[in-house]
Amino acid sequence: TPTFRIALIAGDGIGKEVMPEGLRVVQAAAERFGFELDCRTIDWASCDYHAQHGQMMPDDWKEQLQGVDALYFGAVGWPATVPDHVSLWGSLLKFRREFDQYINLRPVRLFEGVPCPLAGRRPGDIDYVVVRENTEGEYTSLGGVMYEGTEREIVIQESVFSRHGTDRVLRYACELANSRARKHLTVATKSNGIAISMPWWDGRADAIGRDYPEVTVDKQHIDILSARFVLQPTRFDVVVASNLFGDILSDLGPATTGTIGLAPSANLNPERRFPSLFEPVHGSAPDIYGQNIANPIAMIWSGALMLDFLTQGQGAGRAAHDAILGAIEAVLRDGPRTRDLGGTASTTELGMAIAERV
Amino acid sequence: TPTFRIALIAGDGIGKEVMPEGLRVVQAAAERFGFELDCRTIDWASCDYHAQHGQMMPDDWKEQLQGVDALYFGAVGWPATVPDHVSLWGSLLKFRREFDQYINLRPVRLFEGVPCPLAGRRPGDIDYVVVRENTEGEYTSLGGVMYEGTEREIVIQESVFSRHGTDRVLRYACELANSRARKHLTVATKSNGIAISMPWWDGRADAIGRDYPEVTVDKQHIDILSARFVLQPTRFDVVVASNLFGDILSDLGPATTGTIGLAPSANLNPERRFPSLFEPVHGSAPDIYGQNIANPIAMIWSGALMLDFLTQGQGAGRAAHDAILGAIEAVLRDGPRTRDLGGTASTTELGMAIAERV
Ligand SMILES: CC(C)[C@H](C(=O)O)[C@@H](O)C(=O)O
Numbered sequence A, B: 001t002p003t004f005r006i007a008l009i010a011g012d013g014i015g016k017e018v019m020p021e022g023l024r025v026v027q028a029a030a031e032r033f034g035f036e037l038d039c040r041t042i043d044w045a046s047c048d049y050h051a052q053h054g055q056m057m058p059d060d061w062k063e064q065l066q067g068v069d070a071l072y073f074g075a076v077g078w079p080a081t082v083p084d085h086v087s088l089w090g091s092l093l094k095f096r097r098e099f100d101q102y103i104n105l106r107p108v109r110l111f112e113g114v115p116c117p118l119a120g121r122r123p124g125d126i127d128y129v130v131v132r133e134n135t136e137g138e139y140t141s142l143g144g145v146m147y148e149g150t151e152r153e154i155v156i157q158e159s160v161f162s163r164h165g166t167d168r169v170l171r172y173a174c175e176l177a178n179s180r181a182r183k184h185l186t187v188a189t190k191s192n193g194i195a196i197s198m199p200w201w202d203g204r205a206d207a208i209g210r211d212y213p214e215v216t217v218d219k220q221h222i223d224i225l226s227a228r229f230v231l232q233p234t235r236f237d238v239v240v241a242s243n244l245f246g247d248i249l250s251d252l253g254p255a256t257t258g259t260i261g262l263a264p265s266a267n268l269n270p271e272r273r274f275p276s277l278f279e280p281v282h283g284s285a286p287d288i289y290g291q292n293i294a295n296p297i298a299m300i301w302s303g304a305l306m307l308d309f310l311t312q313g314q315g316a317g318r319a320a321h322d323a324i325l326g327a328i329e330a331v332l333r334d335g336p337r338t339r340d341l342g343g344t345a346s347t348t349e350l351g352m353a354i355a356e357r358v
């Protein structure tokens, strides 16, 4: 049996509650489809760990993760004790960068049984995937403050785009669009306002797009693109965006499907030189932690993406992914439901219901 | 009679079609409420002008606008002949900067008679105002390209935030929130990802907010904030944001009210050292230009904001503003309607219907 080594990082808050359910379901799928998950629990990359050690991870975190195929990740952040930028730059964002997980894949889909906040939209109307650049762009700590603490204070913040980093995400998105029925790619930009990086980004989109004559490439400014996620969601198939724009679109998209509590994400190093990371889009939600009421579906769906990626090219992973997705669909349609979707089921009950169906 | 000097800049595309209707309505309001508009038509700041002169505006544009109280502006952009970043940086963005119009005020409101894309939302549920910083932040042409044209290409894009520029927009937003019934202010941020400017921005929001103990200040990251515009629109009252975030939110907000075709904006220099500029949020829409079908309401509403600003402190301007808003409400409820709202009325018919009611 093919075996995959998984590091389980629950992190903070509801990350700790949804992790066991995610694991329950991926284990069930592994059993059914004949592969093995060799799992190891890791307590770092959490604010608890920070409380004890004054940092988010041990110095040798990279060595400790050697040989691991994937990180299955809950959520990080506990602002009451560690400021968000410290906890995030010390764990999640570090993984994304140092493991070169340059693709952040975020499917957006409206399910039967989930009330849609958009009037008159039905399952099938909203079904696209956001491909977010995940290692550079607007997320940097480059820049600084001049005349600090005075009235004349000036702050410079730098964004960095490399051709290497830009071309590969554009190419990934083109390949993905090319593999889908509609072959439609939306490129998020803001070249009319952000005058250096974005016109250049447009140029790279043109250059890469030329290699995919069958893909329709549609560039849209982020302002009107956000509006169209609400007004014309059916027009989207694959959407590629910079780090920041992808962050915004991949919260906004799920919101139009009823809740960001369902949205999964795959942080991929497609070349498999480093482990990839799979996590819900939602955060650690301190406000609902401790009650076992969090919806574990985003975690479970992220697990499905993990199995699919790990076994790519082998039928079993795709089948496991589809079985989990099918179980999620069935539970969303028929219940049980967690509180966020109007039910009373606990996190655990939901995980068990989905695992059973798998 | 108080007289105000207005420069009329129709610009490109449907800007030319909605301008006459805006003017028709503000003239009607001026007549009724007893003040005079001394209007001057300007053909520059358009791509037509660019075609003849190779630039968007004459060199002495500032001198030519001396003594003008306000610019009433249609839309700029004709990408078939002039790239957007050229036309916009050569006109609209230049006005915003060189006339120090540092507040971009964008009301968002759901009207009776306009089908809402959000399920179950009624007029009154969506009623807030976006206060956008309008002169600095992410919109710059600072930075550059290294190893240009090679595989190693690296692009740096700089954002610039000054304390001067940040404090004044935060203060304006606090004052506005303080003057409203709910006294609620949402501050858009992304301090967990954009590691220099945004944590600093948060600090300024804390500092300025302290001067307004009655205002509730709620900081939200732009990703979840965008999601909440869709999921929980009732929670917003005043929303303050950087240039880029304000741009996104002020297209997204209007989208949730059914169309960005209604959204107005006021680019203000509150100290009146320079003329302010009033324009629809929508662009020049080359695809529908020439058919006289564009919805002129955003232009007309922008005119109402102009009258209100020009006569601030005098009752007549507020009354004129309210009369125009009332007329817009009535027409949206009872018709006629332009094609974007399911009717068959022309741009002109709509303008006439609103002017009559004023
Ligand atoms: C046209 C563009 C440069 C402009 C902006 O981004 O400011 C527009 O979208 C707006 O919102 O006024």
Ligand SMILES: CC(C)[C@H](C(=O)O)[C@@H](O)C(=O)O
Pocket (backbone or CB within 6 Å): A088, A247, A281, B192, B193, B223
């Ligand atoms: C927590 C935050 C830094 C992170 C991001 O902005 O990337 C999150 O919003 C996400 O989308 O994964």
